[in-house]
Amino acid sequence: MMNPKQVLDVQVSKGITAAQSNEHLRDRSERAEKYAMTKGNYDPTRKHLNFEVVSGGKIRPVDTSRNIPERMADILRFRGIKDPNEGLPEPKYRTVVNIIFGGSRERMQELAFGSQKVDYEKDADNSHIQRKADIERWAKDVYSFVSGRYGEQNIAAFIVHLDEINPHVHCTLLPIKDGRFAYKEIFAGKDKFEYSARMKQLHSDFFSEVNTKWGMSRGTSISETGARHRSTEEYRRMLSEECTSIEENIKRHQQVLGELQTDIRLAERRVKGLTTMVANLEVQKAEKESLLSAAELDLKENKGNAAELAYRIKMLEKELQGISRQLADKQEKLQTADRQLISLKENMDAIAERTETLKEEAYHYSQDVHSKVDTLLKDVLLEDMVSEYRSASVQMGESERQLLDGSLMQSIAERGTEVMHCATMLFLGMVDDATTFAESHGGGGGGSDLKWGRDEDEDNRAWALRCMRMASRMMRPAIGKKPKR
Template identity: 80%
Template sequence: MANAKQVLDVQVSKGVTVAQSNEHTRRWTEKGWEHAMKIGNYDPTREHLNFEIMTGGKVCPVDKNRGIPERIADILSRRGIKDPNEGLAEPKYRTVVNIIFGGSRERMQELAFGKQKVDFEKGADNARVERKRDIEHWAKDVYSFVCGKYGEQNIAAFVVHLDELNPHVHCTLLPIKDGRFAYKEIFAGKDKYEFSARMKQLHTDFFAEVNTKWGMSRGTSVSETGARHRTTEEYRRMLSEECTTIEENISRHQKVLTELQSDIRLAERRVKGLTTMVENLQKTKAEKEAQLSVAERDLEAHKGDTVQLTGQIQKLEKELHEIDERLADKHGKLQEADRQLSGLKEEVDAIRERTDELKEEAYKYSHDVHSKVDSLLKDVLLENMVNEYRSTSVQMNPSQRQMFDDTLMQSIAEQGVEVMHCATLLFLGMVDDATTFAEGRGGGGGGSDLKWGRDEDEDNRAWALRCMKRASRMMRPAIGKKSKR
């Protein structure tokens, strides 16, 4: 279980829907379960294993009598805190933070089920499977961590699911500080960079306080994993784990983008509708003002019935007053709709930017790992060729062996390490050091008719090859000398 890693995912919302609450508490009808099983990997025969942590860290069956929105309302009422989204036509403020806590699938299944045989295929019967105490202890440690960091009074629900493929916690948290909602202050920070730093720190704190005890690693960044020497199998595992994590994050962001695009379309329709209403009201107002102006002129010029004109003027003035009130209301709603639309577009831009960063991260990571594997394969290939040459040269007659005299293959086969070191010094421009190194090991064939010095248009591969050839000549013993062995 050395490769087990923790999982921590933070999702922010402007409230909890009934559907979300039902999913967390499994408050489903038979049809609800059928639908859930069609779209996800749920096992109703393991549903009885789910539990939640209540106040004081007590392990309890999941309470299906009270939905999460009701629990939130009770918390706010008890503490005298108003939900800022209450009364708004559309929720505006981020009042709920959903945090998923978990770990690598194999490790979480071990905590939940121990060595019991569990069939994870859809439709399997796992009614006899029992919940192990380790998952309860782990969940209580996570609960304690959340309480210490954000306050137990702010936890609306803390449900542990064992009826899915990977056991995990759903924590519904209210971002409240000093008696008020303060999502930006507690989580977001002043910008996306501070938010990113806080999320990384949350991962680190979670590992240090909880998962180091439960045999799960913090996980490392791409730059860290790429900087360490690993075996081929480790590369394979590392690539698989890191790319899977990145792909999951990209998938999650794309899902959020889809939801935001839907919200944007609704917001755009709302803005368009309100704009049309305002334009129609302004047109009606202009018509009424024109009618009023005519009626006032006729009254002043004593044209027509005075009582009728006076009544018409009063009616028009009342209608204009009502139109002004409606215009003021629609202007306010239009400004709010514009702000919401701008906010949604900013969220889309930020998530798109982060998604692009993740894709670039995945590309760089994959390229880095493949480059290292490529270098490893080349090293193995070169070593194999050298060994084959050595074993074959022993069986050659003098005329056949002469064909390889003064070749790079012969030089690498006989003095591979020394030639490579000397070539490296030459490549780096350390000619004097390369000469000293060659002479110190019996070399003396440095003089040659090879052009020396790197050409301006010479690429690294061509330059490296010339350095290898030069090093090969430098490592040869001078005439009359014997090579040091």
Template identity: 80%
Template structure:
């Protein structure tokens, strides 16, 4: 368990589709299961082990009688809260927060199945596998964490999946505070920096309150630990794992996009075919109604043989009824196909958006890594230069050593920390503080013959170099004084 880490992922959406709900609840038909098995690693023989946690932290089988959107609607109706997206042509408000809770695969499998032999290959038969109490207690702890933090009344679904490769929780939360949707107030904060800090704190609190007792570590990120505090091997492994995760996420989302695009093409053909059928049936119905009206007028006006007309009217009525039934059936199927197509397009939009976010994260991550490596290399370079100077200086003749008197290299080598501190204050415009610091640390505070102040067209690098040189000069001892060692 030493390497077991917790997983906490947050996805915010403007609602939940029926397709998403069906996936969480496994409300699939036989055909739906077939499609799921084609694109995902699900085990139908372990689906019976899935469960959900409900009010009061009770564990029960997954309730499939109502979809999650129906559950959310019932919660809002019961509390008299209006969905702000209701009636809008395009949803614009973030009304659903989807959490995924879990951990490292091996640890989660231990909690779920203990020491049982489970075959995780596709098509395996695991009908003899039973669910362990540990996974239920862990899930109840997570449920208590979410309830305490965001309100139990706001949890629309808390479903635990044990039929996939890595056991995990899907928690559907309504971001409601004081009977109103308040996503920004609860989660986002005033800007992306506050959001980032809140998410980091959420990870920390989740570890402290739940996973520390379940043998999982919080995990560390480059931004929080700084790569220089890791060994070279740890750093290399961490970078490899993080980059692989980002790349795998992008690849998985792209595969999902391809699959959805194929489904959309099929759905569009189905909608087009049904629309054509509906159009033809409506035309046939109109024609048949016109024939029936004409026959009824002839019958009323005693035109032609009355017995034949009556037979013809009954025939037309029967044919019209058959067309109407076909039309109603095709119209219902067209409505269903339209909804399915809309759900697919919504899913494609959401996955496409997340894919672009992941690409942006990968790009930013790459930039951050290069920046940190650049800083690390500069630190190593500076330390190496100073070390080599000190070694060489010790072997130099006095006349040779005088060549470096007053140089920046000598100042950094002999008073590196003080020079850097003084230069930092100069760079920030804290002239008086820099002068006081230099004087109280044995420096003569430089002289007044050096032009000081930043030029209007001076870039950061040039300004930083002048600050370093000035700090070096300020830290030199006054004439007649010996430098502090």
């Protein structure tokens, strides 16, 4: 086993969906389970080997009775902490940190299964495989590391998956400090430079406190390289989860829009009803005021029975006071209903706009996924072509081999890493560095007097191809020299 390395990947989010929780807990419907089997490197015959670490570092089977969002709610309720995203039409606070812990595939398989022969082919039966104690001890060490650094009370789930090709831990952590969510204070820092420094330190501490004794080297964190060190299945799952998250956001927004439309219709009916009531009360008030004025005038001019007129005036004043109170109440309620209706319409406009934005994000994300998959397929295709060339060249005769002498394929197959590195420097305009690199690695066949540079009308693809061809020439050994291996 060549220098096994640790893996540590930190991803922050504004919550965790039921779909993501089901993925972590392997709590899928039969249909979803079958779909997962067809799409990934899951082995259902090893699913029973999965486990989780809970309070006190105890090992237990994965508990699916409560999903991770429910576990989080329980933690917050018990500690009297409010989820800042609760009640918002769209979450905006970072309340969940997902950390993947693992290591080089062979080392993690050794910890999990020892010397047992596991068949990693699709549809293989590994039901006889037993979980080894080392993976449990390693997981406990990782759990202790997380608990000591971030607080055991903040761990919502700590699941160990042994049913994928590379065994690993999924830790769902709540970034809480002093009774409040504090992601920036705990993880991000004041800027990207502090965040990078903290991630590097986290990776170093994880190595020194845990993986030194488990025979893994520090490796390079994803935050340092910007790369996603995932297996094909982990990469597929990552894309699937991101896509699911976007789709769920759109679905949730559409549901909110439907509810708002219902609320708006009710509010409009209420405004209409109150407007009618106010209009009727204003008519009644005007009528009573007219009758009161007439009665007061008759009393003043001694027209009719004074006692009867006085009594009538008293009753009209009483009725008028009642109407005025009702009118004031309905006018106040109408103003409130108007404000609520305006607010609902504003919310609806905002949600509708955000929904359209999410749909655009989903479209662009779809394009991005295609681009990433396209790059992945090209990488695999190149690796396969190189492998086939090397196998075929062994069986070629001298005359056949000469046909490929000096070709880009031969150069990539024999010295792929060096050619790619040299081509990258050429593409970036670092000609002197590329020349020095080629010469220091046994090259020199490209010559030093060649005119080199990018043409004004040359696109990236054409320029990249020319850089590859030039790098291939530069990495050839100079005449009379043998290539360094």
